[in-house]
Amino acid sequence: MAEIICTVDVVLLTLLDGQLRVALLRRDHEPFPGVLALPGGYIHPDQDGDTQVAAARVLLEKTGIVSPYLEQLATFSGRGRDPRGWSLSICYYALVPTEVIRLAGHPEVVLVPADGIAGLPFDHQQIVAAALERVRNKSSYSSLPVYLCGDTFTLPQLQSVYEALLGEPVNKVSFRRKIEEFDILEPIEGAMETGKAHRPAQLYRLKSRYRNRLSLTDRGLGTG
Amino acid sequence: MAEIICTVDVVLLTLLDGQLRVALLRRDHEPFPGVLALPGGYIHPDQDGDTQVAAARVLLEKTGIVSPYLEQLATFSGRGRDPRGWSLSICYYALVPTEVIRLAGHPEVVLVPADGIAGLPFDHQQIVAAALERVRNKSSYSSLPVYLCGDTFTLPQLQSVYEALLGEPVNKVSFRRKIEEFDILEPIEGAMETGKAHRPAQLYRLKSRYRNRLSLTDRGLGTG
DNA sequence: ACAATAGTGTCTCTTAGACAATATCGA
């Protein structure tokens, strides 16, 4: 009986220049060597507790990043998607601020605008499309986008993150009401975003119980 | 290197006596022979185009049912979930009217109330819990529950299906407004639910473009 | 006629968005 190739792939998303971007890497090996593709790799049953751990490991190995938010997206499978044979990839998506990618020190990570992405090998284009749909859908009713921000940020900054994701302006008052009722942020006493020629904005951070105090070397994972 | 056991499992849901129920089967083989479990089986790469097809095949083989609605739920994996070794199950869920199960003629299918289900082998309990959460969540804003109804039904009947799923009464006026705006149902001219000692209710059916004209022998699948 | 449920009209309350007033910075 034919073997099933079992892999994980990660759609790592970040916001750069107000654009949602996907982290891609040039492939080392066959198939499609040299082609930009999602970070992915084989599941190592002897090493990985489950596919979530496998995805975290692959992401760390290939990009140096530990993402506080890593959620299963879906499983893609079939005979045609990989020239090596019948394969199956459990796909995850992650959201991180761009600084985390820079600080991870893997300069070979390429950040490609997520919309209109093309030329990806395997069925990675469909995987990216599914991730975008999921993220945009969740963004419309959840606090997911905070994972794209750094440790501290102002409400106008967070609002512009939502707007970049949703692709449309959001009402300021409604936005603040929504964030308020999520009840996940706290103002940092006395800390303001200063230096601009206008009223300074209050800096906020995630409340401690939602905060993932992960450095780049930590290993814990949260699915939110 | 250790092998990965690749399977699919299906959470087949139906409504019986106003209760959401899960279709279970007694296992033939090791592990857990004789124990009630979700219908599931190995992926056959030589036979299945992808995991969705595998799930449909397994469901048909084990229950005789072709479900118009069959959606991927999630993939469960890890070392501990199957005593045979590191395994991975791509799980799907399906919704069908109870008549379809009866007509399929596999009397060994057992319909167990979905809530408070216990004693399932592997991690099937978590899989069922995930399916319930998904179905209930989707039911609160979509037309998913129509798949639990037969070909024709009245709006009060459909409403009671929603109420059984959500576990709470729903407002009649709002419910009808919502169904109206989904724009997926059409009244069947002149067909009423008769015989009751009160005003008869209009019978409805899915508009043809949403209707899956699947008999028990058809093989096509739709994910909605 | 009566009981019972189907189907519909309307009112109110909640919530989302528009608009606008006030606050506070650097230049």
Add this chain to the structure above:
DNA sequence: TCGATATTGTCTAAGAGACACTATTGT
């Protein structure tokens, strides 16, 4: 003081649920 943006208050419109009224059947 002026320009710019943050923050907050308030009005309005849209949508959800409560209530109640009419319709139609079998008994």
